[in-house]
Amino acid sequence: MAILLLVTSTIYFVTGNIGDGIFLAAAIILVAAISLYQDSRSRNALENLKELTQAYVKGIRKMVEEWAQVAADGTVIHSNDFSVEQSLLSGEFKRRAA
Numbered sequence: 001m002a003i004l005l006l007v008t009s010t011i012y013f014v015t016g017n018i019g020d021g022i023f024l025a026a027a028i029i030l031v032a033a034i035s036l037y038q039d040s041r042s043r044n045a046l047e048n049l050k051e052l053t054q055a056y057v058k059g060i061r062k063m064v065e066e067w068a069q070v071a072a073d074g075t076v077i078h079s080n081d082f083s084v085e086q087s088l089l090s091g092e093f094k095r096r097a098a
Helices: 002-015 018-052
Strands: none
Touching: 002 018
């Protein structure tokens, strides 16, 4: 799109419409400057989000009892009869049998 606008601006200059060519060239430069500014702000925001979401703690649990709640993200390396309660994520609350 930018190339098409630059070609159009050049055609304006060649055909003698200097005012239209200058206006279009200025608009192209203004839009490019705004785009570069927004891109740099987006990159900075992404870098800040990456810093906020980095894991700071590494833990190893040798034994977790039945119905124990572990509030952490992690990787299960080995388990016997393992299940996960996802009701906190979905908003559904299940009552367990006593």
